[in-house]
Amino acid sequence: MITGTIVKGIAGFYYVKAEDKIFECKARGKFRNVNLIPYIGDLVRIVPEENQVTGSIVEILPRKNLLIRPPVANIDQAIIVFAAKSPDPNLQLLDRFLVLVEEQNLDICICINKIDIDMEKDYEAIKDVYEKAGYKVIVTSTVSNTGIEEIKNELRNRTTVFAGPSGVGKSSLLNKVDPHLKLKTGDISQKVKRGKHTTRHVELLPFKEGGFVLDTPGFSSLSLENIAPNMLQNYFREFNTYRAYCKFSECSHIHEPQCMVKQKLDEGIIDKGRYERYKLIYNELESAKQRRW
Template sequence: MLEGIIIKGIGGFYYVKVGDRIYECRARGLFRKNKIIPLVGDRVLIKINKEDNTGYVEEIYDRTTELIRPPVANVNQAVIVFAVKKPDPNLWLLDRFLLLASYQGLDAIICINKSDLDVDGEIDNIYDIYKKAGYQIIKTSCTNRIGIDELKRQLKDKITVFAGPSGVGKSTLLNNIQSNLKLQTGEISQKTSRGKHTTRHVELIELDSGGWVVDTPGFSTLDIDFIKEDELIKYFIEVYDRSSLCRFSGCSHNKEPGCEVKKAVEEREISQSRYDNYLSMLQEVKDIRRY
């Protein structure tokens, strides 16, 4: 049997890359019986039919991670891409993406794209907010080739999912990292300043410099209804770290006296936007549990 990785799955067929070859495979009936669905990113053993070089997936190795939306296995990290302009950055949405990446057990890198459009210092404001929160941030511009090599180094030997709003330049970034990809890029709607979705199915793309990227719209749902009220704070790193100093162990960091989190916000050690987004999501989770 041969060992490979599933790079694409369409209509019950799984395309497995082994070395320089790709084999079209079906899954053994045993998987269906046990309700196991092979996923893009799975490391597998396949058995080849020598008559037509098709194969069967015989075994799936244990997964390190398993995303539901998009359905892909063994992802190591998420690159959350936002543009400094066109469309304007939405930090509430960025915090939601970061929360989901953390919940899925992925390392997160924030990529602030279209840095060449920054004329009012907005990129530095965003950088300072998330650097204080402990995130790794890369400033990029495909127009000026800024940060492209740094981003490429971060992708080496990893399986990476790109996420973020449409129109921020995810496909353009990948095309600049590896010019022969020729991924379809979307245009920004003049009426809404939103991008148009261009990626339709999940597929792994191998990079010449090492590693794989998931060609997908990223996290296709941003619901947080599965997160418990007392767990939410763990996904706001700087809020969680400071909360241990609060006077009351059950402090919700909203209206309680002696709250060290509120003090840190007042002293600008925690950004107001991150704090507001935490409270907003906390209320959302409470409302979900109430109903």
């Protein structure tokens, strides 16, 4: 047996990098029996066949984390990419993704791409909101090379999931950061003003300056139903300083009196848009909880 990392999975085949080679592997049937699915990024033990090209996955080693969408394990950080324009930023979708990544306790960086086509510089207000919430925000343009070195520094020697909606320029951005990646890029659909999918599968790609990056398929919606409503507040960073000062220990920051989070909202310290999106997600999770009962 040898140990390696799953770098790609297509149609039931898993490509495992081990001992400076790539093995095309199938997972043993025992994983199906216990409902265990191999994920990109999994550290696995394989038994190579005599041809030293194919093999079988016989063990999946313990994971340090797991994202369901994009489906990937053992990640150090997430860089969440949205466009300043074309398509317009969907902040509800951004906040949902932040919740999912916060739940996995990953380092997070927000990237606002295509700033060269935002003539009104509306992205500056978005950048300010998320920086005040406690996130690192990098603004980028592949046209002017703005922010390219900053993204390169973030990627160096780390395993990073590079995710965001279709059409925001993830593949183009990665190609600019590391031309050796040679990722396929696409255009915006003029009919629906959304990106056309260019990344068809999740793949762990070696970054020239060290580390790995995953350019993931775009997404348009994210389900959070596995998160308990009372846990949601843990994943809104700007609430953390004030939660302990609420009158009620189980404060949802929605209905209760003497809520410090709502007080800071009234004072303008917590962003109203972020808070409204928190309420929307909270009520959605409560409804899902009631349906399960």
